Amino acid sequence: MYIDQELCKKCLDCIPVCPMGAIRLQKKIVTIDYETCVECGVCYRFEICPEGAIKQVDEIPYPRIIRAVFSDPVQRHEATGVQGRGTEEMKTNDVTNLFQRGKVGFSIELGRPVGGAYLRDLEKVLKKVTSMGVEFAGDNPVYHLITDHTTGALRPEILGEKVLSAIVEVLVPEQQAMDFIREMKRFLNSELDCVVTMSVISRADSEGGSRFMEQLRRHGESIYPNGKVNIGMALVGEES
Amino acid sequence: MTHTLNRRGLSEDRQGEEIIVLCMAHRGQKAEKAEAMQKIAETVLKYKPENVIGRPLGLNDETIETMAPMTGVVTAVFTNKKDVERLVDEIKQKRLGISVVLSGLFSDIRDICRCTGLKEHTYHMSLGIFGKTDRVPDEKTLEITTQCGHSLISPSLVEAVLKKMRKEKLSPEEGARMLVKPCACGIGNTKRIEKILREMV
Numbered sequence: 534m535y536i537d538q539e540l541c542k543k544c545l546d547c548i549p550v551c552p553m554g555a556i557r558l559q560k561k562i563v564t565i566d567y568e569t570c571v572e573c574g575v576c577y578r579f580e581i582c583p584e585g586a587i588k589q590v591d592e593i594p595y596p597r598i599i600r601a602v603f604s605d606p607v608q609r610h611e612a613t614g615v616q617g618r619g620t621e622e623m624k625t626n627d628v629t630n631l632f633q634r635g636k637v638g639f640s641i642e643l644g645r646p647v648g649g650a651y652l653r654d655l656e657k658v659l660k661k662v663t664s665m666g667v668e669f670a671g672d673n674p675v676y677h678l679i680t681d682h683t684t685g686a687l688r689p690e691i692l693g694e695k696v697l698s699a700i701v702e703v704l705v706p707e708q709q710a711m712d713f714i715r716e717m718k719r720f721l722n723s724e725l726d727c728v729v730t731m732s733v734i735s736r737a738d739s740e741g742g743s744r745f746m747e748q749l750r751r752h753g754e755s756i757y758p759n760g761k762v763n764i765g766m767a768l769v770g771e772e773s
Numbered sequence: 774m775t776h777t778l779n780r781r782g783l784s785e786d787r788q789g790e791e792i793i794v795l796c797m798a799h800r801g802q803k804a805e806k807a808e809a810m811q812k813i814a815e816t817v818l819k820y821k822p823e824n825v826i827g828r829p830l831g832l833n834d835e836t837i838e839t840m841a842p843m844t845g846v847v848t849a850v851f852t853n854k855k856d857v858e859r860l861v862d863e864i865k866q867k868r869l870g871i872s873v874v875l876s877g878l879f880s881d882i883r884d885i886c887r888c889t890g891l892k893e894h895t896y897h898m899s900l901g902i903f904g905k906t907d908r909v910p911d912e913k914t915l916e917i918t919t920q921c922g923h924s925l926i927s928p929s930l931v932e933a934v935l936k937k938m939r940k941e942k943l944s945p946e947e948g949a950r951m952l953v954k955p956c957a958c959g960i961g962n963t964k965r966i967e968k969i970l971r972e973m974v
Contacts, residue, residue, distance in 0.1 A: 549929035550955070575925050575955045578830065606923045606957050625799040625872045626895040640897075646779055646919050647928065648908050697924055714900065721903040729904040730779050734897050741883075741892030749898070757899045759783040762882045765894030766873035767799075769865055 534565050534576060540586035547581045552697065553649055571649050571697050572601035596691045599652070603674070603696035620673045620700060623734045627767040631670060637710040637745060638670065638734030641717065643727055644698035650727035652678075653692040655699050658729075659685035661720050662703050665713070670702035707735075707745065711752055737762075776848075776922025777876035777960055778899050781915045782969065785880060789854035791962050792877040792885070794822075796864070798845040799872065807842035809869035814841035816867070820860045822849035826959040850962045854881055862889045913973050917966055921956035930955070931973075938974045945970045 536547075536556075541563050548556045548563070555569035556576060565576075576587045593601055602608050622640060623632055632638045641658055644650035655675065662669075663685030669676050680688050705713045710733070721729050735745035749756055777793045784790075796813045798806035818825065818834050826848040827837045841847050851857045857875070864873060875882045879896075886893055902909055909915065910928040918926045934951055937943035943951070945967045952970075953961030 549927060549933035551929075552925050552927040552955070554927070554929065573923075573925060575927075578957065579954055604923075606925070621797065621800065623895045623897050624795060624797050624874050627872050628799040628802070632895055643904075645924050646902065646915065647910060647924060648905070649924075718900075718903060725904045727904055728902060728906065728908055730902055731900045732778055732897060733900060734895060736895055737893040741886060741894075743893070743896045743898075746879075746896060746898060749900075754900060757779075757781075757783075757901075758785055758880070759780060759876070759878050760899060761778055761795075761874050761876045761897040762879070762886075762893045763872060763874050763895040763897075764861070764882070764886055764891045766796075766861075766864060766891070767870050768894070769868055769870075769891075 534570055534572060534574070535588055535590065536563055536565055537586045537588055538562065540584040542584055547576055547587060550576050550579050550581050569695070570600075571604040571695050572597070573604040573697050574601070574607065578607075596694055599691055599694045600696055603699050604649070620670070620702060622670070622702060623761065623763050625767070626736075626763050627765045631672070632704070632734045632736055634736045635707055636704045637707050639703050639705060639713065639717070640732045640734065641701040641721070642698050642730045642732075643701075643725070644696060645728065645730050648728050649695050649697050650699065650729070651692070652687060652694050652696065652699070654725050654727050655701070656685065656687045656692060657724055658701050659687065661685075661717075661724075662701060665716070667703040667705050667713070670704060673700065673702045675699050675701055710745070711748070714754070776958060778897055778922070779902070780876075780919045781912065782965070783878055785878060788878060788881055790852065791965055792851045792854060792857045792875060792881055793960055794849050794851060794857060794860065795874040795876065796847045797872045797874070800845065803845040806845070806869070806871060809871050810841040810845060810847065811838055812867060812869060813864065813871055814838040814847050816863055817847050817849045817860065820851070820856045823852050823964055824850040824953060824959045824961055827957070828959045829954045829961070830957055848958050848960050850960055852962065852964050854885065858885050858888045861885055861891070865889055865891065913969060916969050917952060920953070920961045920966065922958065922960060923956070925955040926952055926961070927955070934970065935974055938970065945974070
């Protein structure tokens with residue numbers, strides 16, 4: 534993204550729109566800070582500028598293009614064919630059965646709900662979970678950025694790229710899940726230079742309840758009263 | 774799209790305040806489910822959601838229906854539990870083989886499942902925010918900004934809207950409409966944002 538200085542009337546209305554705070558008034562010129570911008574495209578789509586001064590470059594070069602792919606929800610991830618953060622996670626679990634009973638899925642999302650994240654922090658998480666011997670959910674764009682699956686290392690040239698968010702998805706045996714949570718909380722709070730959310734995906738029991746949610750509460754985890762539930766609709770036709 | 778998972782401010786005291794419906798064709802089945810996705814979009818729109826995918830980009834209902842088979846996803850915000858019950862039941866009767874995810878209070882989702890004869894299949898639960906939490910804005914701002922799952926609603930935009938409201942240059946309704954605009958997925962709840970803005974101003 535950039536601002537066409539010939540068109541900009543310096544009304545400053547675009548400044549608060551940027552979720553990264555990348556649009557700034559510097560030396561009486563409104564500019565987009567190239568380093569802070571994650572190419573999410575909000576300033577452009579928002580149509581905040583009546584002069585049309587906010588513009589997209591014709592082509593974003595590699596590795597910077599990774600910023601757009603991981604930050605602009607309108608972009609599709611080539612590796613998975615999914616828009617947004619590029620993963621269907623539990624949303625189609627009634628079709629994929631990726632998350633089965635006995636295993637708990639973890640989504641560790643860097644950069645959310647605010648601030649974005651550098652991929653060097655993503656690599657730290659990938660190296661940590663790789664060292665813990667967990668299973669990766671393969672159908673995830675982050676997985677395709679890993680160059681060395683024995684260490685979790687990413688391509689070196691992308692480590693300095695910043696994205697709005699990126700999700701690490703792993704599967705952990707249910708009996709190890711509480712230990713995983715404890716260790717990851719310690720790690721995320723001490724090792725990362727960004728905000729991160731952690732969430733769990735768990736298959737319901739045969740009556741539709743969540744045994745794992747009860748387990749989390751017993752261990753003192755403060756679960757939000759709200760969340761997401763796949764209600765098995767894709768299976769309705771099969772049951773008939 | 775862990776999109777709606779980390780929304781803040783929902784409470785058991787206000788059941789039915791917000792339920793988000795997501796319908797998705799698995800990417801491996803998108804071509805064969807094209808017609809089903811179009812039917813999904815038609816059905817969802819019939820129940821007049823508060824917000825819907827593509828609407829913040831200025832798409833009308835007809836375009837949203839046309840786009841659904843291509844994107845393979847429809848998201849919509851509802852503020853009436855009975856509407857969601859009827860919608861879920863209608864989708865169930867149509868047997869389209871499309872995945873449906875409900876996002877909201879677990880108790881509301883349970884009620885909808887029981888009412889429609891469905892059972893929860895898979896849960897997704899947030900464990901909270903970690904890392905550099907000192908960078909997280911105040912709770913009320915967070916209640917608004919987390920309404921875009923991709924974090925595209927800027928805390929600065931919330932502040933700018935409040936500033937205009939204080940100067941009476943913007944009504945709460947206009948402010949809410951402005952704040953849901955960055956979220957292309959259409960999961961911002963204008964009604965709830967309006968209420969939060971009134972509390973904040």
